[in-house]
Amino acid sequence: MTFALTVDAHIFREHLNRISSNYKLVGAAVVPVVKGNGYGFGRELLIREANLLGAAQIAVANVWELASALTQTSGQVLVLEPFNPADRLAVGQWELALRANADRVIAILSNNVIVEAQNIGIKKILLDGATSMHRFGMARHEMASLIRDNESKIEIVGLSLHSPIAEPVVTHFAALEMTAGINTQSTTNRVLEILAWLASYQAMAKENSLPLRASLSHLTSQDIKTIKSAYPDFAIDMRTGTQLWLGCPKALHATGDVLAIHEITKSTHVGYRQIESTSNQRLLVVSGGTAHGVALAAPADRSTLRKKGIALAEGINEVRGKVRSPFTRGGDSFIFAEPPHMHVSLLWTNSLSINVGDKLDCIVRNTTANFDVVVGL
Numbered sequence: 001m002t003f004a005l006t007v008d009a010h011i012f013r014e015h016l017n018r019i020s021s022n023y024k025l026v027g028a029a030v031v032p033v034v035k036g037n038g039y040g041f042g043r044e045l046l047i048r049e050a051n052l053l054g055a056a057q058i059a060v061a062n063v064w065e066l067a068s069a070l071t072q073t074s075g076q077v078l079v080l081e082p083f084n085p086a087d088r089l090a091v092g093q094w095e096l097a098l099r100a101n102a103d104r105v106i107a108i109l110s111n112n113v114i115v116e117a118q119n120i121g122i123k124k125i126l127l128d129g130a131t132s133m134h135r136f137g138m139a140r141h142e143m144a145s146l147i148r149d150n151e152s153k154i155e156i157v158g159l160s161l162h163s164p165i166a167e168p169v170v171t172h173f174a175a176l177e178m179t180a181g182i183n184t185q186s187t188t189n190r191v192l193e194i195l196a197w198l199a200s201y202q203a204m205a206k207e208n209s210l211p212l213r214a215s216l217s218h219l220t221s222q223d224i225k226t227i228k229s230a231y232p233d234f235a236i237d238m239r240t241g242t243q244l245w246l247g248c249p250k251a252l253h254a255t256g257d258v259l260a261i262h263e264i265t266k267s268t269h270v271g272y273r274q275i276e277s278t279s280n281q282r283l284l285v286v287s288g289g290t291a292h293g294v295a296l297a298a299p300a301d302r303s304t305l306r307k308k309g310i311a312l313a314e315g316i317n318e319v320r321g322k323v324r325s326p327f328t329r330g331g332d333s334f335i336f337a338e339p340p341h342m343h344v345s346l347l348w349t350n351s352l353s354i355n356v357g358d359k360l361d362c363i364v365r366n367t368t369a370n371f372d373v374v375v376g377l
Helices: 009-025 043-053 063-072 088-098 114-119 140-149 174-179 189-208 221-230 242-246 305-319
Strands: 003-007 028-032 057-060 076-079 105-109 124-128 155-160 213-217 235-240 252-264 281-287 324-329 332-336 344-349 359-362 373-375
Touching (some): 009 235, 009 242, 028 043, 043 063, 057 063, 124 140, 140 189, 155 189, 189 221, 221 235, 235 242, 324 344
Antiparallel strands (some): 252 281, 324 359
8 A cells, every 4th residue: 555756766866966066067056955745755865865965055944844954964954934033933943943053054034033033042044135936035225224233143144035936027127237247138037136136235245244145046057157157256055946856757756556446337336425437447446645645736827828728628527527637557547536535546447457456657746745655765
């Protein structure tokens, strides 16, 4: 009864080393992001892989992931969710994690709470600049005010920026052509937005003797090359998670075991919801259910006409009771008999070649998957 992720370790690690080397070649240090469900691998396993890569720093999602990460690596740990003194439960967790490890922890501040951060023992911070993500971050004048009024003993180690995955719709970068010699017509908006921030932060840093360091995300090695050519004095930390861990799909193979097969005649009712069979079929019981992340989906992306069409077709199929499962064999997918259970799924098939003990491939989002076992690493 196993829902498994099998990894080709050689191909997987070759990919990790290639990503790391590509960024190093353009002057950026890779910061592996190890958060949430560990991208399906589990956080402990990924921290081990990050250690093998020689990463001096890893990043976790929030303070609740901090303590365990500190025990599994000897390097620095960056907490991506900005410190928020209004979250009293999180503040208590911060205090616990910092008692013996404050020198290895880097917090992010997205507003002026530097006094509160110092009071709980935070020693190192990145200042979070507002980007077109519009999630967290300070405006330039807010950051300048924080730096100017800072009388704490906290060390400001650099600037943090979180870029969107899609190309930002930002247009006002004319000043860059004059201050940094950037051709705004041939540079992406994502990079232009970062360059604009680096220009602002550089002025603040020089005025206040701060290090020129930027922690960035969602950039290609070519993007980094462009950034470094404009601002060679900046040390760049490249945070990467999905691209690093899930960027080589051919190395990853998710499967569920066929646990039982039932020969079902027309009009037989099956499952929790007693769904009626419309014909003589075989009912497969396969390992892999909602507890594993099977068939869990985020709201549909309707950013293009094609994606809107796919969402509409899927909705029609659901009404007809013809929802395709993520389980496949030889490229052919199976229909759910009913919504997946917590640990197994019920699937319809007419194939006589499937036997108990066979493995079915499963297309699953690793960022929401929870495998019983990871094989190969």
